[in-house]
Amino acid sequence: MATVALGQQAGPASSAITSSFACSLHRASLRCVSVPCFTQGVACAGSALWGLALRLEVEKQRSQGVVSNAGRLRALANEADAVVDSESGRGCRVIHGKCFVVGDNIDTDQIIPAEYLTLVPSKPEEYEKLGSYAMIGLPAQWGKFIEDGAMKTEYKVIIGGGNFGCGSSREHAPVALGAAGCRAVVAESYARIFFRNSVATGELYPVETNGKIWEENHTGDIVTLDMDNDVLVNHSTGKQYHLKPIGEAGPVIDAGGIFSYARSTGMIASTAQ
């Protein structure tokens, strides 16, 4: 699988950036195809260059059929967000950051209310806008998933209860969460269409727990979701939870969705653009 050779195109970027990048690239190269993991503290001066280099590389990979359009959209959307934890880049099985906690039966109207469905997820500008409305339908008791005026969420992981994503078949639901910057949901169970859409688009890892855990976690807690070892660690409470393996859905999401996966495994031919 191709790795992103951003290091070589860095130019005047500092050696500190390059070396910590190398570490995250190594992780990325183990199983990921597409987007690089950014490191914390990338200097502003270098970020514009990173952005350009990223754009070039992503376009190259997309034309090779390696990166799905969803992957490309996400990469471009994340490009501006230079200060991102090294372990929360796309395609990484270890995700570290703040969690957002909700309960049972969070339905698709809460995840993305119907009035925003006029946005077409396959159009890049509208994809971003969709992300800015993620979880805007939640009742006030759960708090805000995205701060007023922001386009992205601070929360990389959502912890939920049973039947997450119930309701509509709208693919806008997992897409909005992914576009907002969320990487995974860790829930007791999922509605089938939401689960299927998360995998097909490659936008989210829908991880299943063993039993109810949401009541023990709080929005803002720092967590590490480790899908290599099937464990969720809450650093703020000190608790750990064993998770069900992501299984065959994992490689599909790593690849950026069903089409990318099918191409990278030779199931379907690359498109001639």
Add this chain to the structure above:
Amino acid sequence: MATTAVSVAHHPGISSALRDGASLASGSGFYGVRVSVAAAPKTSVASAHRDMRVRAVMAPQKQERSPASTGAVKQAMTATEKILANASEKTKLAPGENVWVKADVLMTHDVCGPGTIGIFKKEFGQNAKVWDREKIVLIPDHYIFTSDERANRNVDILRDFAREQDIKYFYDITDRSNFRANPDYKGVCHVALAQEGHCRPGEVLFGTDSHTCNAGAFGQFATGIGNTDAGFIMGTGKLLIKVPPTLRFVLDGEMPKYLLAKDLILQIIGEISVAGATYRAMEFVGTAVDAMTMEDRMTLCNMVVEAGGKNGVVPADATTAKYLEGKTSKPYQVFTSDGNASFLQEYRFDVSKLEPLVAKPHSPDNRGLARECKDVKIDRVYIGSCTGGKTEDFLAAAELLAISGQKVKVPTFLVPATQKVWMDLYSLPVPGTDGKTCAEIFQQAGCDTPASPSCAACLGGPRDTYARMNDPQVCVSTTNRNFPGRMGHKEGQIYLASPYTAAASALTGFVTDPREFL
């Protein structure tokens, strides 16, 4: 609460699930989960069912099997399994198997169509052709009568694609100011699919809408999918799906005159919870189902998704054949479950003992008796959607209003699902009213004039959508979901109900059992 006998075939694993707070149904040989709705918290019901789901992966064994039948049992399949076997060209299938099935019909609408088309073009190429121009049905229906530019643009995207691909079935609308000026426009996709003859027994229908399961009423496999899956089908005509095990609902007895199919499905969803049928097929059989019209059967199958179900199925019969006369000339196959097929669980209901229900805010499984909610003051009533905006739904509402002879006390919004339904409102005589039409009765009762056919406020929609709930009000609605914000305002309170219950409630200004009038 009326007695609902819930029986489940033997399964050794179920008894441990009952520790989770559900109570054992009485009777020997029964491992039923009988939930007292008031007492049991939803989560313990859900977890009890989840445990059962995990344990009962293979069908429960029957107690007695004659040796002569054991060979046949291995081949016995449910209707859903047979339909999928046929579509995947396999002689037999078992639940849990992943198979590639051929799609007979792919439906998409204005909300998900543009995204699906975008994915199709990006993945298969800008100049790619769809797998079959006659098997795709494009139905604008969600956000039609609005000034929202993006919504209007989305219909344009469908039109451009239809032209480019020479799509045979595109129910276009160009003049939004007058739906009747658009001869091709139909309205709500699921009702249009049925009325236009796209639903046929034995076939596989995928749609980019959760209520695609509505078409299971025709004895076919029909389920909702997302844009990416739909884009895939557009290019290949196939989809990889997992064969679901089947839950069987046997509905026997004579329907009381105040009860409608909506009450039955609310009963069932309240029984098994919003996740009780996740990844399952829901099959509806029994004497009550045999006696149902196609629209009744659609109401049942429509809300399968509200229980988490993958698909609903009512075996095709003479009623189905009659409905299809003149609508389709395509030959079709009828698949019914084998007598000794394996069902994950079986639930039995004596419909004659059931009472009109509502699903209280904020969940379709928050079941309550309509008569026990009579102190709930309401602000409005909404009669419409694929679930409750069909011709027979309006006939029922009009019938009750006519019998009462009174006027409604709250704004009562009427949204026929399709152009055909709208025309029926103005032409069909309502039984027992000396030939009055629904429209006349609605007008005399003070209801709003029937609106342009579309999904309208069932799911809120753009701000200027007809009957959208823009304030925190209490609404009785014949629609399908009542999660927070469903019809617009986050603090709106929606009571899902049958058309009878909706009409009765409109007359009193409170949630009302239709027996007050019928």
